[in-house]
Amino acid sequence: MIAFWGIFYFVWTVLCYFLAKKFFIRTKKIYLSPIIVVPTLSIFLICILQHQFKDYYVYTQYLVTMLGPITVAFAVPVFRYRAMIKKYFKALILSSSISMLVGVLSSWFLAKIFGLEEIVRNSLLARSISIPFALVLTKEVGGSISLIPLFTVITGLVGLLFGNFLLLLMKYKNPIAQGAALGNAAHAMGIALARQRHELEGVIASLSMIISGIIMVLFAPFIISLVKYFL
Structure with missing residues (x-):
């Protein structure tokens, strides 16, 4: 049955x-x-x-x-803009690093304030990256295989629904900055929104999401250990 x-x-x-x-x-x-x-x-x-x-x-x-191959497929359009990406690569690395650090710190801080259980707190730490990367971190951060995808999807949905409004409030209209913001904050759903707005935004959002995922997978366990120790 x-x-x-x-x-x-x-x-x-x-x-x-x-x-x-x-x-x-x-x-x-x-x-x-x-x-x-x-x-x-x-x-x-x-x-x-x-x-x-x-x-x-x-x-x-x-x-x-299938999300793994799909995530890799987001990088295909990046090839067309390789010259521009090379020019702004340092800025993208820095923005993705800061974005992931802010995501981890804010998630842990708010979870502590609301007194959430440890497994919920740990699952929230990986919410700012796409599901394939987040699932890799499940055991590393002591999260739940059920909660991490849920929190990741909710994060993406918030970015999808309110991304245009929040970017409208900003006076800085550079498509590279806005694409990086959507890719880092709302991952795959941010890419979908960015591609609707502008092709270049979609490419930058794709690259930002991939960079953020790699940074989290490589450095998240160490960063999270420090956060838990000091906070």
């Missing part, structure tokens, strides 16, 4: 995604993006059928494994 529902949810997710994508292309409304519509409908369906998350995840987990 578990296998039946696993296959059912796998087919449901794929079909729901393609239908939601077609609808999104027609409407061009961010709040109707597949990343919002599909999870919402899936959660609603799971609740109606009174199932547990493991019933949904048993086969749909294979869709998650």
Whole structure:
């Protein structure tokens, strides 16, 4: 029976995604993006059928494994702008490093204030990078395999929904700066929004997300250990 529902949810997710994508292309409304519509409908369906998350995840987990190659694919357009990227590479490295440090410190500080459990605090530390990188950090930071993707998606959704508004408030309109902001703050969903705004923003957002993920995977365990020790 578990296998039946696993296959059912796998087919449901794929079909729901393609239908939601077609609808999104027609409407061009961010709040109707597949990343919002599909999870919402899936959660609603799971609740109606009174199932547990493991019933949904048993086969749909294979869709998650596709995020790794998809993340690499974001780097393909980077080749076209390699000269410009080389010119601003130091600035992108610095912005990604600061972004990840601020993300870790703010997550830990707020989690401590609200008295969240340790596993929740640890899971929040990886929320600012895309899911493939975040999953790599799960064991390193002592997080939950279920919570880290959840917090990562929520972070991306916030950036997707409010990114345009927040950037509108800023007087600095440089597409490189705005692309870096979206890529660092909202990872894959930020890239989707950046590509809608400007092709160059999308490329910079892609590169920023990849750099941020690499920085977190390499240095997060050490940084998190320091944060836990001093805070």
